[in-house]
Amino acid sequence: xxxxxxxxxxxxxxxxxxxxxxxxxxxxxxxxxxxxxxxxxxxxxxxxxxxxxxxxxxxxxxxxxxxxxxxxxxxxxxxxxxxxxxxxxxxxxxxxxxxxxxxxxxxxxxxxxxxxxxxxxxxxxxxxxxxxxxxxxxxxxxxxxxxxxxxxxxxxxxxxxxxxxxxxxxxxxxxxxxxxxxxxxxxxxxxxxxxxxxxxxxxxxxxxxxxxxxxxxxxxxxxxxxxxxxxxxxxxxxxxxxxxxxxxxxxxxxxxxxxxxxxxxxxxxxxxxxxxxxxxxxxxxxxxxxxxxxxxxxxxxxxxxxxxxxxxxxxxxxxxxxxxx
Amino acid sequence: xxxxxxxxxxxxxxxxxxxxxxxxxxxxxxxxxxxxxxxxxxxxxxxxxxxxxxxxxxxxxxxxxxxxxxxxxxxxxxxxxxxxxxxxxxxxxxxxxxxxxxxxxxxxxxxxxxxxxxxxxxxxxxxxxxxxxxxxxxxxxxxxxxxxxxxxxxxxxxxxxxxxxxxxxxxxxxxxxxxxxxxxxxxxxxxxxxxxxxxxxxxxxxxxxxxxxxxxxxxxxxxxxxxxxxxxxxxxxxxxxxxxxxxxxxxxxxxxxxxxxxxxxxxxxxxxxxxxxxxxxxxxxxxxxxxxxxxxxxxxxxxxxxxxxxxxxxxxxxxxxxxxx
Numbered sequence: 001x002x003x004x005x006x007x008x009x010x011x012x013x014x015x016x017x018x019x020x021x022x023x024x025x026x027x028x029x030x031x032x033x034x035x036x037x038x039x040x041x042x043x044x045x046x047x048x049x050x051x052x053x054x055x056x057x058x059x060x061x062x063x064x065x066x067x068x069x070x071x072x073x074x075x076x077x078x079x080x081x082x083x084x085x086x087x088x089x090x091x092x093x094x095x096x097x098x099x100x101x102x103x104x105x106x107x108x109x110x111x112x113x114x115x116x117x118x119x120x121x122x123x124x125x126x127x128x129x130x131x132x133x134x135x136x137x138x139x140x141x142x143x144x145x146x147x148x149x150x151x152x153x154x155x156x157x158x159x160x161x162x163x164x165x166x167x168x169x170x171x172x173x174x175x176x177x178x179x180x181x182x183x184x185x186x187x188x189x190x191x192x193x194x195x196x197x198x199x200x201x202x203x204x205x206x207x208x209x210x211x212x213x214x215x216x217x218x219x220x221x222x223x224x225x226x227x228x229x230x231x232x233x234x235x236x237x238x239x240x241x242x243x244x245x246x247x248x249x250x251x252x253x254x255x256x257x258x259x260x261x262x263x264x265x266x267x268x269x270x271x272x273x274x275x276x277x278x279x280x281x282x283x284x285x286x287x288x289x290x291x292x293x294x295x296x297x298x299x300x301x302x303x304x305x306x307x308x309x310x311x312x313x314x315x316x317x318x319x320x321x322x323x324x325x
Numbered sequence: 326x327x328x329x330x331x332x333x334x335x336x337x338x339x340x341x342x343x344x345x346x347x348x349x350x351x352x353x354x355x356x357x358x359x360x361x362x363x364x365x366x367x368x369x370x371x372x373x374x375x376x377x378x379x380x381x382x383x384x385x386x387x388x389x390x391x392x393x394x395x396x397x398x399x400x401x402x403x404x405x406x407x408x409x410x411x412x413x414x415x416x417x418x419x420x421x422x423x424x425x426x427x428x429x430x431x432x433x434x435x436x437x438x439x440x441x442x443x444x445x446x447x448x449x450x451x452x453x454x455x456x457x458x459x460x461x462x463x464x465x466x467x468x469x470x471x472x473x474x475x476x477x478x479x480x481x482x483x484x485x486x487x488x489x490x491x492x493x494x495x496x497x498x499x500x501x502x503x504x505x506x507x508x509x510x511x512x513x514x515x516x517x518x519x520x521x522x523x524x525x526x527x528x529x530x531x532x533x534x535x536x537x538x539x540x541x542x543x544x545x546x547x548x549x550x551x552x553x554x555x556x557x558x559x560x561x562x563x564x565x566x567x568x569x570x571x572x573x574x575x576x577x578x579x580x581x582x583x584x585x586x587x588x589x590x591x592x593x594x595x596x597x598x599x600x601x602x603x604x605x606x607x608x609x610x611x612x613x614x615x616x617x618x619x620x621x622x623x624x625x626x627x628x629x630x631x632x633x634x635x636x637x638x639x640x641x642x643x644x645x646x647x648x649x650x
Contacts, residue, residue: 169475
């Protein structure tokens with residue numbers, strides 16, 4: 001079905017994560033054997049409920065820092081979707097080692113485990129933040145040489161670069177996806193999560209980082225997964241890089257409006273001020289998705305629809321605010 | 326004298342290296358206190374002969390992987406020239422971990438040791454290889470988003486990115502230099518070294534990697550050091566990135582001609598063939614140096630002069646072929 005994904009086992013790292021678990025469901029739905037790896041540090045066992053019922057799914061609770069174990073788990077597989085990451089963008093400044101360790105060094109481990117097992121195809125989740133603070137919007141994939149503004153983006157760019165070197169050196173093939181923020185079911189961190197959590201506690205006011213004018217693009221997780229599968233199917237270069245996002249963006253104030261209107265709340269909004277929500281926050285993220293659209297993909301959900309879907313999910317899954325395991 | 330370099334102690338990592346040792350001599354010559362660090366893995370004690378006679382120079386034989394020790398050594402310093410690196414570009418494919426470890430992770434250690442000691446200025450040696458295989462020549466600093474082709478360049482770009490994140494997060498300031506290949510006194514690895522070594526052994530033939538048409542730009546180490554000092558003096562942004570090179574390039578065949586003519590040899594040249602000398606070798610490196618020239622810098626040596634200076638140095642320092650310590 002997917003020409004670049006054959007019938008052998010597919011590895012998904014970070015399989016219990018927000019995006020990873022959706023990918024697992026999709027791969028199983030198209031009848032592939034999936035080996036999922038997660039250490040449940042931020043991933044959630046419940047996200048795999050459906051997968052656990054499928055006998056084509058095998059799960060390893062393991063940390064990617066353990067290269068020896070990784071090499072064993074990868075045995076006999078044909079392709080790796082490396083979706084594990086420290087996605088805790090905002091707190092990079094509190095622990096710069098975490099991004100280096102969990103996004104860069106761990107990517108090296110994944111690549112080495114692949115090399116050991118003669119697996120040569122890797123799909124990598126990167127981020128639109130690797131463009132830093134660009135001057136061109138929407139920002140295309142080949143935009144000017146970037147300057148990094150966050151530990152998260154720096155560690156992801158390092159991951160991209162390492163993968164590219166493996167492609168050149170050992171005949172690897174890669175699909176690298178630079179995402180905008182993803183929304184939808186199983187969403188468990190980010191601004192909609194924070195805002196909803198606050199409004200549950202105190203419906204009459206809302207604290208908002210920055211001045212509320214930060215402009216961001218968002219994509220529904222289902223659109224994201226479809227984009228990934230389609231891009232792998234239709235692009236066969238050595239290094240394939242795609243932005244994934246919608247053709248629109250909203251600012252934080254607009255996002256708050258959608259949330260509050262849906263919840264029928266009129267909280268007082270208290271802004272902390274400043275162009276950025278936190279150190280390393282990019283005030284404007286809007287990616288050109290022309291390249292992947294030319295392959296025939298387009299998103300089904302608008303940003304507004306995705307925000308509402310996310311709120312509905314959070315409303316129906318309040319356990320997510322209590323424990324993450 | 327140098328406005329961004331104050332009178333406190335200056336750290337130079339990789340101080341016994343080819344470029345690092347020239348930097349040490351220069352900093353001592355302008356009357357600064359220098360703390361040099363090297364593990365002598367590729368650095369050379371003899372390169373510090375002059376420095377050791379200067380009481381403003383203090384040396385620590387230490388490995389940058391040791392963060393605890395690094396934090397102690399950095400105490401009381403005002404600025405770091407991070408010149409230590411695995412510069413063994415050609416053999417990256419044999420040990421991908423080495424570049425990650427010695428160029429990326431070690432840069433993190435340097436940054437953490439700085440943060441601990443409230444040192445916020447870092448000068449970083451990067452490489453023109455971070456542009457991958459660009460389509461524009463000479464290649465400017467803000468050229469298109471790069472795709473990496475070697476472990477060396479990937480690890481250097483990761484280093485650049487990490488430094489930039491520290492600048493954003495902790496108010497660091499950086500000067501990042503992307504070099505072409507450097508030639509001159511104390512040159513101890515690279516194509517001139519390899520060719521001269523071969524010709525000493527067998528003057529009648531010369532093995533050459535690739536088809537001899539690889540085009541590269543070269544810069545004299547003295548010009549390189551002057552460029553660094555001048556750029557620090559005259560550029561004061563948060564992140565200052567400069568290409569350093571000459572306005573010319575030569576191909577490998579031309580380089581061989583210069584060497585053989587000077588040595589009065591007419592060896593048979595045996596090419597291994599192929600556009601690249603090795604996996605990850607960029608067939609054409611030619612950097613735009615407009616940005617640094619606008620600050621008032623220009624190189625004093627032509628490529629030909631630098632090749633000959635290098636050959637004379639190697640002729641007079643044959644010990645360099647025997648042992649590196």
